[in-house]
Amino acid sequence: MTANQTVVKPRQQTQLADEASSTNDSRTVTTCPECDSSALVTDETHAERVCNDCGLVLNSDQIDHGPEWRAAGSEEFDQKSRVGTPVTNLMHDKGLSTNIGWKNQDANGNPISKKRRAQVERMRMWNERCRAKTTAERNLMNALGEINRMASALGIPNQARETAAIIYRRAVEENMIIGRAIESMATAAVYAAARQCNIPRSFDELEQVSQMERLDIERAYTYMVRELGLDVPLATAEDYLPRICSNVGVSDETRREARQLIEETTQVNWRIGKNPIGVAAGAVYTAVQSSSDHITQEQLHQETGMSCVTIRKRYQQFSESV
């Protein structure tokens, strides 16, 4: 919109990612960069994150997120604990408002009188009604609920959901929602967040879980990218690889091999302009050929939506470039 928005572009994404996870970057890594194993464990005593397979230490001197006190038993734990759920962008009030418990009991766990119960019920009702004071808050509640629902349906993890929520909140702040369908903007936020978190989902997939049509989602998305100056990285073949591998069920060895094939050919000419999904599928197929796994082109076609012909072509190109 304005000049200063384009200037902040490079910061935008890191800001979003940081805000969303509010943790160290390597904590969000799910596979070992050395051996590609997913057996990463957090060693609390040494404050390290270590790969169980090759022993690589991903990061040391981690912040201990646990409490600063110690408790001997669960009773003492309950007593000393003085914290609630973490602040989340996925709720319109960031999860900070008061909730009145649903149980009709007093603090000691004894049932309350009939008269008192009616009173509590009225309080509960009005508390619920007052939670979203304005229409804007009500809309936000609605949208964040939708974001959560779609993310669940697509198997998108919490970190990306938080990112989606932040993107949507920014759109609200910029008055971008007015005159547009909440659902389309919420869907676009999920799409952008998924890509920013390197777990891209296609417009087709989003269309399946959204109430909006593909074109509306695409429009909302381009509008968001433009107006918010979102820095959304292109989806790469590597991004698609883990999902394809686990869905199709190949060994870790094959997965590693496929990743290597992709990495080795990133600068190769034939990769230019090719659909990363096809590249990933081709890499998996190529890797499968030299392994004990039995995955057919048909299976990969079913899983990725890429045609057998395309998978074959990528396979040939991978084979030639080795």
Place this chain on the structure above:
DNA sequence: ATGGTTTTTACTGCGTC
């Protein structure tokens, strides 16, 4: 709207079980 590129579709034959 256009034109170049990529992907899909539909068809083919071959080898293997």
Place this chain on the structure above:
DNA sequence: GACGCGGTAAAAACCAT
């Protein structure tokens, strides 16, 4: 014969301009 695979041409989809 069913299946997986490899090849091809034409059509469709995609994308930047």
